[in-house]
Amino acid sequence: MSGIRERTRQAVAREITEAANALFIDRGYEATTIDDIATAVGMSRRNVFRYFPTKEDLVLGKLDYLVEELVDGFRARPENEPVWQSLRAIFDLLVPHIDTLDKDFVAAPMQRVVFSNPNLFASYLVKQQRMQEVVVTLLHERAADHDRPYPTGDPTPRAVTAAAFGCLVAAQQAWLESGTAGTFATALDEAMAAVAPQAHG
Amino acid sequence: MSGIRERTRQAVAREITEAANALFIDRGYEATTIDDIATAVGMSRRNVFRYFPTKEDLVLGKLDYLVEELVDGFRARPENEPVWQSLRAIFDLLVPHIDTLDKDFVAAPMQRVVFSNPNLFASYLVKQQRMQEVVVTLLHERAADHDRPYPTGDPTPRAVTAAAFGCLVAAQQAWLESGTAGTFATALDEAMAAVAPQAHG
């Protein structure tokens, strides 16, 4: 394990994403073809698809592995903490990916690319829905542990989760629109405080 | 105005969507090509694209004109009604499109097609985001009329709107998962009651 193959594969993947991001920021997402990216890193078009199944994954692929972090983060929260508070807490695991130190060079521009391209934004929202599905099962788990399981067909856990993730996106949009003024964490605090459901579960 | 051209255009559009929906429900969205739809209605592939710019619009196109209804609906609400209540009220304009009388024949199956296909679901979420943008401007309007405009960069209106639309999707998912038991309106009531933000604006 972890021989040359693993390492070169990792390195090639990095090289591709970096070249792709540069092109996306420079001339736009739609205007950049996979061929452009392939020639930029000096390989065949076919091979790019062997590293990233779709063009969207070149931008949003790293989001997938964040799901596990969210799960671990939620399980680490105190059992009887209000749900809304637990959700706010696990979102802190996403904050560094949004509000990074180099934000003006890569992070924020790439987020603008995502939010301005319908296809990418769509893919982003769907990935968040996947995260929500996982969180919903966690809420069911916790409720069952308290001997207060949700009735079958009860939309409550989904609704609370969707509301929280809605706040996440809203905060991100507002923060980007403000020219990344202040920290993203405070924007998220404001957004989630503005909703703050009464049913804390 | 309203000559033969307008009417036939309307009729042809209907014919295409009906043929498309039937194929989508029957053999699935991905498995149905535009060619299949074109031959089903006896026209060229190219012409289908002259009626519907994308394949997704064959399913979700009608959602676009609902935005105006939402705007009118919101403006018709009492000025000092709590925001959450106003949002719940305008969602009633969407209810008939989800929970129709023929639900077991076309409506519910098509919703399952949308929710089970990542591309369609993505497009659905983006269209909802568009609706949200409009609603957010309405919230700003109302706040300004009360001489309590939101500070610039405040994520509050976005957050509350996103939370409400999150409840909408959550309710729809829960309702479909339950085999469309009960009415969708009650599922939506439960979902929105479960969140019910304290800040009513």
Place this chain on the structure above:
DNA sequence: GCAATTGTTGTCACTCAGTGTCAACCACGC
């Protein structure tokens, strides 16, 4: 009525994302 205009359709050719296949190559275990 008829001509000029405008909308609709079919056909062809094209771009680009994504997939399947095959042969050549290179790291790895033995």
Place this chain on the structure above:
DNA sequence: GCGTGGTTGACACTGAGTGACAACAATTGC
């Protein structure tokens, strides 16, 4: 050294979506 399996390039293919052009039908002005 040698077979195994992962990596790569090359080629061919499907399917969504676009642009251009010619043929035809509907509309408008006269």
